[in-house]
Structure formats: C-alpha cells, structure tokens
Amino acid sequence: MTDADLIPVFDGHNDTLLKLYMAKETDKEKLFVEGAPANWHIDLPRARKGGFAGGMFAIFPPPDPKSQRSSVPSAPGSDEPSAPELARADALDSTLAMASILLRLERAGALAICRSAADIRAAMAKGVIAAVFHIEGVEAIDPDLAMLDVLHAAGLRSLGPVWSRPNAFAYGVPFRFPSSPDIGPGLTDAGKALVKACNRLKIQIDLSHMNEKGFRDVAKLSDAPLVATHSNVHSICPHSRNLTEWQLGAIRDSRGLVGLNYATGFLRQDGTMNADTGLDVMVRHVDALLEALGEDGVGLGSDFDGAMIPAAIGDVTGLPRLLDALAARGYGRELIEKIAWKNWLNLLERTIG
Secondary structure (H helix, E strand, C coil): CCHHHCCCEEEEEECHHHHHHHCCCCCHHHHHHHCCCCCCCCCHHHHHHHCEEEEEEEECCCCCCCCCCCCCCCCCCCCCCCCCCCCHHHHHHHHHHHHHHHHHHHHCCCEEECCCHHHHHHHHHHCCEEEEEEEECCCCCCCCCHHHHHHHHHCEEEEECCCCCECCCCEECCCCCCCCCCCCCCCCHHHHHHHHHHHHHCCEEECCCECHHHHHHHHHHCCCCCEECCCCECCCCCCCCCECHHHHHHHHHCCCEEEECCCHHHCCCCCCCCCCCCHHHHHHHHHHHHHHHCCCCEEECCCECCCCCCCCCCCHHHHHHHHHHHHHCCCCHHHHHHHHHHHHHHHHHHHCC
C-alpha cells in the first residue's frame, strides 16, 4: 500500500499514556512529538507514517509495584490468580497524572481530545490524531460516582469498568489459558449504578476485561451497543480474555463492535506471548469476527504499547501491512475501510454521540 492510498486507522485501544507516565523523561510532550524509544509502538512521527488517525487512548492505573503480580503473565497457565485489588488513592494519583499528560499533549498540538464522533471526523479531516479519553480499570472512581462526573467534564467518553483484577464495581477476568471467561461474580451494586450512569452520560462501556457474569449483567442493564475494544475469538484462542460464541452473539444482537487485539497471547492457538506470530493468524480472527458479527461489527483494537504484538506489525508503522494482508485475503477496499476506521466512527456516533 503506497502513501497515496494509505487507509487511515482508528484504533480501539492503546496504552501509550501509561508508557509516557512511566517514562523518566519529564517532558512527556516532547517525547511523544519528537519520537519515543524504538521499542515503543506509538509516537507522532510513526503515527503519521503508519496512517494512525487516532483511537481510544487508555488510562490504566498500574498495579502496585510492591505486589507479587504486576503484569500479564509471560507463559499461559490455567490457574493464574487474579491480580490483587488496587487502592483507590494509588489509582487516583496515576489516573489524574495520565489525564494531565493527555491534556498537555492536546495543548502541545500533538492530538485532539474528542468528545463526539463529529469531533473525531473533524480531527481526521485536519490530519490531527483523534484521541478518545478512555479509562481501563476505574479504581480511581468512588462508588458514589462523584469522580465520574469530574472525569466526564474533562473529556472522558469511554471506560472499561475493570482491568483483569477485582474492584468496587466488578470482577476482572484473570489471564488464564486455556479457560473460559466464566470466572468470579458479576457486577456489584456500585457496578450496576456505574453502567446506568455511563448510559446517561453517553460514556462507552468496554467489556474487554470483564468476566462472563459481569458481561451478562452489562448486557441486561445497558441500553447502548455492547463493545469489546480489544478482544479476540475464543474458539481460535481459548484464552479467558477472548470472546465466546454467546458473547459475540450478544454483541451482534446489540449492533455492537469488537476490536481485534494484536497481543500474540490472545491470537495464537497455544496462548503464548511470542512475537513470531504471522499476519495469517490475525486475518483468521478477522474472518471469524466477520462471520460472527457481520461487516459492521468488526474494528481494530491493537493494544499498542500494552502488549507483545507480532513482529510482522512491529509498531504503528506496520498497520499498512495488516491492511495489505486483508486485501490479499480478498477483502475489498470498502470492507477494509470499514474495519480500519468507519465501523468505529459509526459505533461511536451511537454510544458517545
């Protein structure tokens, strides 16, 4: 694919704000604008080269570094314990710090924080990265939801109630392979109130790290399309983080969307984090998602800067190689554009407005 016909990509999930937050450099804006370390996945120069038009920029409160469980396990296991809960004070500090980084990136002209689908379209038309303020794991939000109102006023338009650990709202599915997602209880009363508040405020609810009972609870309560921003197909890779047949059916019935996750442990049949993973495996998941959801229900949700991705992609500059692989599979340009960005924009029009 040449620069002349580069298809833009709007992506369902990245963890670049966490990378910036954890970086030792004090000038976070300069690091993003002028070029991040080579082992990062997204910065402004590489985004422009790869056709990255924007996406959900996640704020992920990292685990307590003193805990014994601080990251995604490197090898698959069927008995992986849940990550420990995170204290609200710690989550609040990191959440606000990453929100500040996002706001400063906007002031530096590196991106635009988009509060509606119209904002995203306007940013894309100007060639500015369209960033949707997203939180992955809402430990910073109090059960009375006062902080939700504050964050919404700052631009929050998408959230995943849990990462893969329990909190006051729900139970995140642990990283188990092979495993179903039917692990742990469903939403708490506070979680049910959160779903209703998100519907009222037009905040998208992301189900990617939700366990099965929590997923069912959201499906019963929410009046918005069901969305998994960065998940794959359980029948291909039987990881607890992936979506089973009934979950995909519920998403389809709600006219929702699933974003393909590039993390190799959620792509491969053996569940391993192994960069030597071919684009054909990614295409196989896209095939299955299209069969389950239809042409309007599939997008991309890379997990850039938050996971090991196939070496064939490398970083955001490798996005055209994935789209070329879809073209080689026989997908026409219209369908590729839907998967690359149009489906996300149409979905967001129905969730955040």
